[in-house]
Amino acid sequence: xxKKLVIIFGIALILLSTAVIMESLTFPEAVSAxxxxxxxxxxxILLSVVLIISGIQQIAAGARMPHEEKIPGWSWGASNSVIxxxxxxxxxxxxEYLGYAAATLLFGVxxxxxxxVGFFRALTVTALTVIFIVSIFGQVFHIQLPAxxxxxxx
Amino acid sequence: xxDVVLSVFRPGILLPWLASMAFGVLVGxxxxxxxxxxxxxxxxxxxYMEPLAGxxxxxxxxxxxxxxxxxxxxxxxxxxxPASGPATLDGYELTKQGRGMEALTLDLLCSxxxxxxxxxxxxxxxxxxxxFALRFTNFQYFWLGIFGLSxxxxxxxxxxxxxxxxxxxxxxxxxxxxDVTTGLPRFTGGNMELLEGVGFIPAMVGxxxxxxxxxxxxxPKLLKQSSIPEFxxxxxxGGMRIVLKNKLTVLKASIIGTCVGALPGAGAxxxxxxxxxxxxKTSRTPEEFGRGSVSGVIAPTSxxxxxxxxxxxxxxxxxxxxxxxxxxxxxxxxxxxLRPGPLIFQENLTLVHGIFAVGLISQFFxxxxxxxxxxxxxTILKLPRNIVMVxxxxxxxxxxxxxxNSFFDIYIMTLFGILGYFFEFVxxxxxxxxxxxxxxxxxxxxxxxxxxxTHGGFGEFIFDPICLTLILLIVFVFFGGPIxxxxxxxxxxx
Numbered sequence: 001x002x003k004k005l006v007i008i009f010g011i012a013l014i015l016l017s018t019a020v021i022m023e024s025l026t027f028p029e030a031v032s033a034x035x036x037x038x039x040x041x042x043x044x045i046l047l048s049v050v051l052i053i054s055g056i057q058q059i060a061a062g063a064r065m066p067h068e069e070k071i072p073g074w075s076w077g078a079s080n081s082v083i084x085x086x087x088x089x090x091x092x093x094x095x096e097y098l099g100y101a102a103a104t105l106l107f108g109v110x111x112x113x114x115x116x117v118g119f120f121r122a123l124t125v126t127a128l129t130v131i132f133i134v135s136i137f138g139q140v141f142h143i144q145l146p147a148x149x150x151x152x153x154x
Numbered sequence: 155x156x157d158v159v160l161s162v163f164r165p166g167i168l169l170p171w172l173a174s175m176a177f178g179v180l181v182g183x184x185x186x187x188x189x190x191x192x193x194x195x196x197x198x199x200x201x202y203m204e205p206l207a208g209x210x211x212x213x214x215x216x217x218x219x220x221x222x223x224x225x226x227x228x229x230x231x232x233x234x235x236p237a238s239g240p241a242t243l244d245g246y247e248l249t250k251q252g253r254g255m256e257a258l259t260l261d262l263l264c265s266x267x268x269x270x271x272x273x274x275x276x277x278x279x280x281x282x283x284x285x286f287a288l289r290f291t292n293f294q295y296f297w298l299g300i301f302g303l304s305x306x307x308x309x310x311x312x313x314x315x316x317x318x319x320x321x322x323x324x325x326x327x328x329x330x331x332x333d334v335t336t337g338l339p340r341f342t343g344g345n346m347e348l349l350e351g352v353g354f355i356p357a358m359v360g361x362x363x364x365x366x367x368x369x370x371x372x373x374p375k376l377l378k379q380s381s382i383p384e385f386x387x388x389x390x391x392g393g394m395r396i397v398l399k400n401k402l403t404v405l406k407a408s409i410i411g412t413c414v415g416a417l418p419g420a421g422a423x424x425x426x427x428x429x430x431x432x433x434x435k436t437s438r439t440p441e442e443f444g445r446g447s448v449s450g451v452i453a454p455t456s457x458x459x460x461x462x463x464x465x466x467x468x469x470x471x472x473x474x475x476x477x478x479x480x481x482x483x484x485x486x487x488x489x490x491x492l493r494p495g496p497l498i499f500q501e502n503l504t505l506v507h508g509i510f511a512v513g514l515i516s517q518f519f520x521x522x523x524x525x526x527x528x529x530x531x532x533t534i535l536k537l538p539r540n541i542v543m544v545x546x547x548x549x550x551x552x553x554x555x556x557x558x559n560s561f562f563d564i565y566i567m568t569l570f571g572i573l574g575y576f577f578e579f580v581x582x583x584x585x586x587x588x589x590x591x592x593x594x595x596x597x598x599x600x601x602x603x604x605x606x607x608t609h610g611g612f613g614e615f616i617f618d619p620i621c622l623t624l625i626l627l628i629v630f631v632f633f634g635g636p637i638x639x640x641x642x643x644x645x646x647x648x
Contacts, residue, residue, distance in 0.1 A: 115540035
């Protein structure tokens, strides 16, 4: 697994750096007093060169690694990571409609239940967290929490 | 001077001062709320107070929040403030070994001692140190940035190349947004939110916080355990004994911290990494770093609080801010009708002495308030991991959102969380990437402006004495360890 990942990472670095160089070449040149000066493309290209060399090194290092054990199968734990990422995107969307408090309450309780916390315990802990955040971030720090369609964060 | 010391204990100064320190515990311990934010919020409250009370509140918030930022970093591997990055290494390792209380007690004591030494240096050598700091121009700042970055990049045990990759990726991320020199949008893909660049707070919260959550939830056995199964026990006296055994480390790191802090624009974030890197490089047991080394906890925390004293040096002596906190302090001073700069030592000497007294006494209060903070956070984190991880997630989201009131920053946090999770599998260290994002603008701008000044020549970047010293230090960072080991082996053989 690791061998493959290191090689994929090396290839990704090279592809990313190539894309950065291509994009940087479209930036206009900087000229000062009639002379060319280091423009906006200078630093990204410099970094991309370093990253291309690093990418090649990663591929070589990956190729030298011994053959690996089998990849572990799909499990309840592994699916949790994916669910959290999906929930995060949904949470942001929900915040825009329901407001901060309701969306957080829903997100927190659902996620805790998924992670095998009892419903009432999940509800209590999430509610306390929401009250703390709304009072500290909202009231003390005057941070505008997402208001949702109701116009209020709760 | 005794009158001045006594005057700071007047209720009009003491009460708001202590209240601000309690506020600092909350600010520092909550990921997403920075020390700068805490200080900025305190300023309006101080408007009708006497200047010394206002200064006491500012100092109180900043010293406390820089320390409490280490609490979530040590217990959960989520830095409360950017200066707490190094605490995610050895501090967190100690927590995993059931020695979280020991790590935090040492952290607290060294924060107080480092802060004390920083203020002491501020009192004694402010003018000459500030004069030296002002000799830094684009060339020296470029190398200083590279030096800070190389410190964190070299920490990748046995794989410095991986550290360099992480740092370079961080620098590349920092190029996203509007180019400061030309005003050209770079790599924004037409997204307006990216014009301001990628915020380092959402990136930091994602890399450290979300990636840790993803790692934890993937392991069903881990989920049922308490977040800190064993917190350990240690008295302040016991902690003090360990600190005394490492007194040279504390002193060295505090001096490094103050000197880095005295450089305008550098601050506590770089200071903590430089001190950590220097300690590892000169240690007789560098292999213990990253595995729960006590010196790895002591050095960065002594340095980041000492740096706060250092940042006041250019601010007081020349009216040039040492970091974002002292930039706000300068604004506050003007609000009080004071003129920061050399004349303040003649026109408002009593106030200056008052600030020194507050700075020194704050360190004693810090031990009391900090202990309280450790107890509170320690109790909360005794909850099972499946609850704590969701709470961490909720705070990660609001912490990322709060900086710019932006949903986009939550997506940035998520992206960096996935990246951080993946990086763990390919052994890419996370701290250099964050430092790269923080230092990127400083490194790029100073390199480009420097090259414009020299018409493309690198001579000024190399042959200046300060630049040369920094270059030698960078070389030492990468090759110093093996060279020192060679000398030690020879010593043993002799």
